[in-house]
Amino acid sequence: MIGAGAAGLRAAIELAESGTQVLCVAKRRRDDAHTSLAAGGINAALATMDPEDTWQQHAADTIAEAYELADPAVVELLAREAPAAIDDLVRYGAEFAREDDGRLSQRYFGAHTYRRTCFAGDYTGREIQRTLVRRATDLGVRIRDDIYVTRLLVHEGRIFGAYGFDVEDGTRDVLLADAVILAAGGHTRIWRRSSSRRDENTGDAMRLAAEAGCRLRDMELVQFHPTGMIWPEDSAGTLVTEAVRGEGGILRNADGERFMESYDPERLELSTRDRIALANYTEIAEGRGTEAGGVLLDISHLDRETVLERLPRMYRQFIDVAMLDITQTPMEVAPTAHYSMGGVWVEAKTHRTDVEGLYAVGECATGLHGANRLGGNSLVECIVFGKIVGAEAARWSASLDVTVRDRSAIAAASDEVSGLLAQRGGEEFARPLQRAVRDLMSECAGVVRSASGLTEGLERLDAIAGRIGTMEVRPDIAGFDDLAHAFDLKGSVLAARATLDCALERSETRGAHNRLDFPGLDPALTVNLLWRHGEPVAREAVGKPSAEVAALLDGRDDVDVSGRLLE
Numbered sequence: 001m002i003g004a005g006a007a008g009l010r011a012a013i014e015l016a017e018s019g020t021q022v023l024c025v026a027k028r029r030r031d032d033a034h035t036s037l038a039a040g041g042i043n044a045a046l047a048t049m050d051p052e053d054t055w056q057q058h059a060a061d062t063i064a065e066a067y068e069l070a071d072p073a074v075v076e077l078l079a080r081e082a083p084a085a086i087d088d089l090v091r092y093g094a095e096f097a098r099e100d101d102g103r104l105s106q107r108y109f110g111a112h113t114y115r116r117t118c119f120a121g122d123y124t125g126r127e128i129q130r131t132l133v134r135r136a137t138d139l140g141v142r143i144r145d146d147i148y149v150t151r152l153l154v155h156e157g158r159i160f161g162a163y164g165f166d167v168e169d170g171t172r173d174v175l176l177a178d179a180v181i182l183a184a185g186g187h188t189r190i191w192r193r194s195s196s197r198r199d200e201n202t203g204d205a206m207r208l209a210a211e212a213g214c215r216l217r218d219m220e221l222v223q224f225h226p227t228g229m230i231w232p233e234d235s236a237g238t239l240v241t242e243a244v245r246g247e248g249g250i251l252r253n254a255d256g257e258r259f260m261e262s263y264d265p266e267r268l269e270l271s272t273r274d275r276i277a278l279a280n281y282t283e284i285a286e287g288r289g290t291e292a293g294g295v296l297l298d299i300s301h302l303d304r305e306t307v308l309e310r311l312p313r314m315y316r317q318f319i320d321v322a323m324l325d326i327t328q329t330p331m332e333v334a335p336t337a338h339y340s341m342g343g344v345w346v347e348a349k350t351h352r353t354d355v356e357g358l359y360a361v362g363e364c365a366t367g368l369h370g371a372n373r374l375g376g377n378s379l380v381e382c383i384v385f386g387k388i389v390g391a392e393a394a395r396w397s398a399s400l401d402v403t404v405r406d407r408s409a410i411a412a413a414s415d416e417v418s419g420l421l422a423q424r425g426g427e428e429f430a431r432p433l434q435r436a437v438r439d440l441m442s443e444c445a446g447v448v449r450s451a452s453g454l455t456e457g458l459e460r461l462d463a464i465a466g467r468i469g470t471m472e473v474r475p476d477i478a479g480f481d482d483l484a485h486a487f488d489l490k491g492s493v494l495a496a497r498a499t500l501d502c503a504l505e506r507s508e509t510r511g512a513h514n515r516l517d518f519p520g521l522d523p524a525l526t527v528n529l530l531w532r533h534g535e536p537v538a539r540e541a542v543g544k545p546s547a548e549v550a551a552l553l554d555g556r557d558d559v560d561v562s563g564r565l566l567e
């Protein structure tokens, strides 16, 4: 198991419960996986608040918002299994909010027809992570959260383990396994502003899978959240929750204009996420942004008590990192890369990849979100498909009569690490190169894209890739972070290339993907895009929903999302 976020831990639990030996490795502390940042909630049609809700309606809402690119087989399986996923979490001890009579509370989230989002205050991700770590530990799952996986070990199209090193002391690990589950997160940290923290979501999962022989899918489809912090530099991209706008926050440009009046005069700041992201982007790009490159989000017209009571986390965040009192001073914000809707190609029902014995799950997998993710669907994706891949991997392992270990594959993985460590006296360092990747992705493949920008991005990326060979990698007494950064960079370069290639191929505007040179949707591009290194981008037809879900889609009106959170 590679990854100890919600997806990896849920899969590990399933494996342990089936009596299969499992090792879960992660490059980051188990209680601090990216999952712990999730705030708003997790979806399932439990119908605790709205008895009319059904799994079919959940599926229809998800498909309708995905701009025809979600895989209906994935969506329907998710929606059908989501209630059982919540039951599992509750059984493991997750403390979700409840009504006075004991029912689980569910709230509206984004474009869902009914209230179907369970939550634990605005710490839902942390509660789920805590619950899964505890359950896995109780079951005796071995978790090593000090291993950086650098390569998957494959022999003739079949996985036999993974290779990595200890981030503290550099010890090399050959991890032999019948099956490997990749749950290593997305690639949103390759943009300058990202709601991910340093050293997470650097595209590792995509690189590991692609180099093992897997196809990536829809890498251009990245959700940008409209409001991320822009300073201080260390916190650039950190999410400013949509609750700020929900509570009455007003967006203004540097000239003091409430610019949403010209983008969506009816819904103003309560317009949809993609529209607000585009509006913020346009104001900044057309020179009406602040000196620091943002727009202003103002909540100071509310009285101080209200802000402290309704937005305590935001108040603390700005005081802590920027020494800014949001009850007095507007926040400076700009769009921030938030979620990878594309990633590793998986088969819908089993989440197997193109490599035998290798599975992908969670944010690194694809199929559920199409061109626009519905808030609250990603946590439940981790839990539903975590369970499914755990069972599939156990079945695969039990079916094997013989396992093969390929010395040359292990030697190649070892040589890669040794080669990087031997790069002494070089002129380049990983961090500045990583920064160069993030700059180019922001400038050439941000909220709005064009053929000329994307082509320029590919040229700049080639230049950066060429400089990796002269990079200095120097572990020191503090540990092997420098080596980890070098591999983060390799992941970022591969993920960036796949994103740029697919973004160039998708010559249309659809969902989160905006092409300045192709402002309309092209029906011929109602396909998923498949990427393999060195090959032209290929196309894959999208499946059809079942008759019962299709019927709901036919009769569906637009859901009014005003005032609903989408995170």
Ligand SMILES: Cc1cc2nc3c(=O)[nH]c(=O)nc-3n(C[C@H](O)[C@H](O)[C@H](O)COP(=O)(O)OP(=O)(O)OC[C@H]3O[C@@H](n4cnc5c(N)ncnc54)[C@H](O)[C@@H]3O)c2cc1C
Pocket: 002, 003, 004, 005, 006, 007, 008, 025, 026, 027, 028, 029, 033, 034, 035, 036, 037, 038, 039, 040, 041, 042, 124, 125, 147, 148, 149, 150, 183, 184, 185, 186, 195, 196, 201, 204, 205, 239, 338, 339, 361, 362, 363, 364, 375, 376, 377, 378, 379, 380, 382, 567
């Ligand atoms: C601020 C914020 C709020 C959000 N709110 C919500 C919400 O309300 N509802 C919702 O549904 N979703 C939300 N999301 C999205 C959701 O949190 C993520 O999509 C989800 O948690 C991803 O889980 P995961 O298990 O796939 O990956 P992660 O939690 O990212 O875990 C990845 C794991 O892989 C490990 N790893 C990565 N690379 C390597 C490597 N090379 N070697 C070894 N280990 C490696 C990491 O250490 C980590 O353990 C939010 C996201 C953010 C940023």
